[in-house]
Amino acid sequence: MPLPVEPTAIVQHTPAPAPAPVPTAPVSSPPVVQLTPGALVALVGGGTAVVLVVGTVLVSLLLAVAVTAASVAVCAVVLRSMLNGQHKR
Template sequence: MFRPKLPTMPQPTGTPTRPTVVEATTITPGTPIPPPAPVAPAPVASRPTVQVTPGTALALVGGGTAVVLVVGAVLVSMLLAVAVTAASVAVCAVVLRSLLASETKRR
């Protein structure tokens, strides 16, 4: 059960053939390749590539408004969390001060 089972090697399907030896040939220098012709620069577009249609402008305004609202909600919630934490720390400080003051009066 715990012994691994090794796969058997597949048998070759074709008849084995010896590789053929390719004889080296002599290299004769050819004609030199002429340098490439200079490429003309691409023409500059006469109009801007981005065109804002009324529909895309409305979509951009809507998307921007959504982003501002979401970021504002996150910031307000963080500010509220800080305020609640500060209030709870202040209450703890007042309670501790009261306990310590009453203990010193008893002595």
Template sequence: MASAVHVTTTDNAPATITPAPAPVAPAPNGRTVQITPGTALALVGGGTAAVLVVGTVLVSMLLAVAITAASVAVCAVVLKSLLNQQGKQS
């Protein structure tokens, strides 16, 4: 971006160079977020609901893992018992 330069001359004086004024930055829009009590209550309610949903999902996943582990343990005990009985009969 080229800046404009103004040159002034008179008959008896040397030429003087006056730089163009610097461009002024535009003023900020002034748009701010205002949280009303209703909006704050909605945000708190939404956050609470999200935490409860995530907590429920995590607890159900933990319960599924615990049930699977118990089932595998029961299967291991049954297989061990069957293998021990087969070894005693031979």
């Protein structure tokens, strides 16, 4: 004998009301920088000076490495000459 089927109640939940939006501060645009001709010339001059100084430092470092390599090579030649001179005696 089949059991009687009772319909289930459908309960609809209403969504909770959305919270009120929090007022945000107006976004201000950053100030526009306007370069005068004098400021532009100063900026170009400063950039040129920085490039020249950095170039000078790098060339000096390269020269120091070259001088060190040459002196090590001279020391190696002198030591080899001294050691070969002892073997001949």
